[in-house]
Amino acid sequence: MSRALPLTAPPCDDRTATQRRSLGGACLAHALHDGYTDLLYVLLPVWQAEFGLSYAGVAALRSLYYGTMGGLQIPADRLAGRLSIRAALGLSTVVAAMGFVVMGLSGGLFGLCAGLVLAGIGSSIQHPRASLLVSDAYGRAARGPLGLYNFAGDIGKATFPVAVALMLGVLAWRPVAGLMALAGLAAAVALVAVLPRRPLPPAPSRAAGRDTGQSRKNFTLLMAVGALDTATRMGTLLFLPFLLEAKGGTGAATGLALALVFAGGAFGKAVCGWLGERVGVVRCVIATELVTALLAAALLPLPLGPTLMLLPLLGIALNGTSSVLYGTVPDLAPHGDTGRAFALFYTAVIGAGGLAPIAYGAFADRAGETAGLLMAAATALATVPPVLALRRPLKAAQAPV
CATH class of the missing domain: 1.20.1250.20 (MFS general substrate transporter like domains)
Structure with a gap:
């Protein structure tokens, strides 16, 4: 999809501020969605006990989320490309959060599976869109910022499972899923507030204009x-x-x-x-x-x-x-x-x-x-x-x- 470039470049200070907001929003999205992915490890034993699942059944539950997220990267990115990256990241986070709402309200295994699939659909959008946001903002200098974006995912992986494990000590898993949904909705609001309304035009990248057939x-x-x-x-x-x-x-x-x-x-x-x-x-x-x-x-x-x-x-x-x-x-x-x-x-x-x-x-x-x-x-x-x-x-x- 082609993207029109403005006739004049934004002032340097404005560009730097927009770059930082783009990177900050991408990092927030990555932390949340990677946190969603890894907190499932804490919930799997609980689900196994409640629903009487075998280890293969537990693995299948994880695959509903993980497989949906991985398998939909390309089609989800194509559909999300019709929206601004700000709207796509906000929408993807809301969809993932609604998946946890469905899990929390589920009365049985079918509802849990439906929630996992819905959360996986939401998380499938985040990686390609947020990475593109950082790449567009920084262009040739994107390798370092993309490293920070990657690091932010580990922050989510470290914090969300610990938080869920602590909450499971005092709450049942369904209220915990509801709290995770609230965290996602709060993150969606924060993304809309942090991400620039008018993202920077794509900065020159090393790949631009280079297609040798190889x-x-x-x-x-x-x-x-x-x-x-x-x-x-x-x-x-x-x-x-x-x-x-x-x-x-x-x-x-x-x-x-x-x-x-x-x-x-x-x-x-x-x-x-x-x-x-x-x-x-x-x-x-x-x-x-x-x-x-x-x-x-x-x-x-x-x-x-x-x-x-x-x-x-x-x-x-x-x-x-x-x-x-x-x-x-x-x-x-x-x-x-x-x-x-x-x-x-x-x-x-x-x-x-x-x-x-x-x-x-x-x-x-x-x-x-x-x-x-x-x-x-x-x-x-x-x-x-x-x-x-x-x-x-x-x-x-x-x-x-």
């Missing part, structure tokens, strides 16, 4: 790197609790371990986006993936104490790569269509996040948990060849226009 191939390579990176992350987190248990860790140790990984990951996401801008995408990605593979393998022989000490460093490398990759999407977007490129990229990484644990779990059932963790580490190494193949396209994208 753009689709290059972007496919980037999606492959993103999918492999996500698979590595999901596989490592899948086996970490079992590894800690084998070392004598308790449930408290597992909670501490995950907190250490996510804390390091949040720091890595905030830093690696800027680092990729300074040392280059290829060098940064290869470095973080090699460190991920080495640290994941190093966890196996270490006792519990040193393992816990190593986890923040693992989190930095494990999660930091994603910020570099998200920031590269505008560089390699086919035909300069950044919105569709983000939708495609998020479809690939969310799909990998859903399928990878199943594949790793099946492999570990046959070969053991140690082999499963080593397979996840090896997946990190598999990103190196496609990243190296992107050296020339990225160099061309970063060349002055």
